[in-house]
Amino acid sequence: METFNVPTREEVSESNQAIFDNLKKAVGFVPNLYAAMAHSETALGNYLQFQQGKTSLSxxxxxxxxxxxxxxxxxxxxxxxxxxxxxxxxxxxxxxxxxxxxxxxxxxxxxxxxxxxxxxxxxxxxxxxxxxxxxxxxxxxxxxxxxxxxxxxxxxxxxxxxxxxxxxxxxxxxxxxxxxxx
Incomplete structure (x- = not known):
């Protein structure tokens, strides 16, 4: 089975590079699981938008x-x-x-x-x-x-x-x- 790598900033699309840069500013690093999502052109951006949506939960x-x-x-x-x-x-x-x-x-x-x-x-x-x-x-x-x-x-x-x-x-x-x- 092929191993699933964690892509570097240089290995992802420009839009995902921008997300990596924002994550690095906000969190101090790009968590590996977020980086793994960047194998997809759209998944990381879509997921972060979903995750950061408003909620009634604290x-x-x-x-x-x-x-x-x-x-x-x-x-x-x-x-x-x-x-x-x-x-x-x-x-x-x-x-x-x-x-x-x-x-x-x-x-x-x-x-x-x-x-x-x-x-x-x-x-x-x-x-x-x-x-x-x-x-x-x-x-x-x-x-x-x-x-x-x-x-x-x-x-x-x-x-x-x-x-x-x-x-x-x-x-x-x-x-x-x-x-x-x-």
């Missing part, structure tokens, strides 16, 4: 969804990236591990959110009545539900891309959840 809520979905899909790259981003958004190491496991004992509202996101992801959009009722009882709305589905979809794209390509992880490696639960 940054912390988005990271909670990202962590739970990435764990559910077994994406080491995204687990690692969102562990780092989760810390930047104020989560502790213990909270991040709990979110990845689909729980949040430290917040009833986040607990309802990650349980819903995990079920949506693991059951292809199907959730139990009690999970949905708990989500609404935690203060979320139908609009929030739609935004959670969008957030799950966003993360599934990246999880699947990494799971298929296995490009190198360029974030500090996330702790294995199994090692913590044992």
């Amino acid at each position: 940054n912390k809520e988005k990271e909670a969804v990202n962590l739970a979905v990435s764990q559910g899909n077994g994406c080491v790259y995204c687990q690692s990236a969102h562990t780092a981003i989760g810390k930047m958004n104020g989560f502790t190491d213990e909270q991040i591990l709990e979110l990845r496991a689909g729980n949040a004992s430290f917040s009833d509202k986040l607990d309802a959110l990650v349980k819903l996101a995990s079920e949506v992801n693991n059951n292809r959009g199907r959730v139990s009545d009690s999970t949905l009722e708990n989500f609404y009882n935690a203060g979320y709305t139908k609009g929030n539900l739609v935004d959670v589905i969008i957030a799950v979809g966003d993360k599934v794209v990246m999880n699947y891309l990494h799971n298929l390509t296995q490009i190198p992880v360029d974030f500090p490696m996330a702790q294995e959840l199994d090692a913590v639960e044992a």
Whole structure:
């Protein structure tokens, strides 16, 4: 099987080079998974526009969804990236591990959110009545539900891309959840 390389700036189109330059200014580097998308003329730009769209979810809520979905899909790259981003958004190491496991004992509202996101992801959009009722009882709305589905979809794209390509992880490696639960 041919390995999937991470293209350099010089190996991508002019439009993707401009995106690389913007990412480097904003983040300090071009994450490998974003760079891998630049094999396509349009995917990176389309994805970033999708990812950066407005949402009713806070940054912390988005990271909670990202962590739970990435764990559910077994994406080491995204687990690692969102562990780092989760810390930047104020989560502790213990909270991040709990979110990845689909729980949040430290917040009833986040607990309802990650349980819903995990079920949506693991059951292809199907959730139990009690999970949905708990989500609404935690203060979320139908609009929030739609935004959670969008957030799950966003993360599934990246999880699947990494799971298929296995490009190198360029974030500090996330702790294995199994090692913590044992």
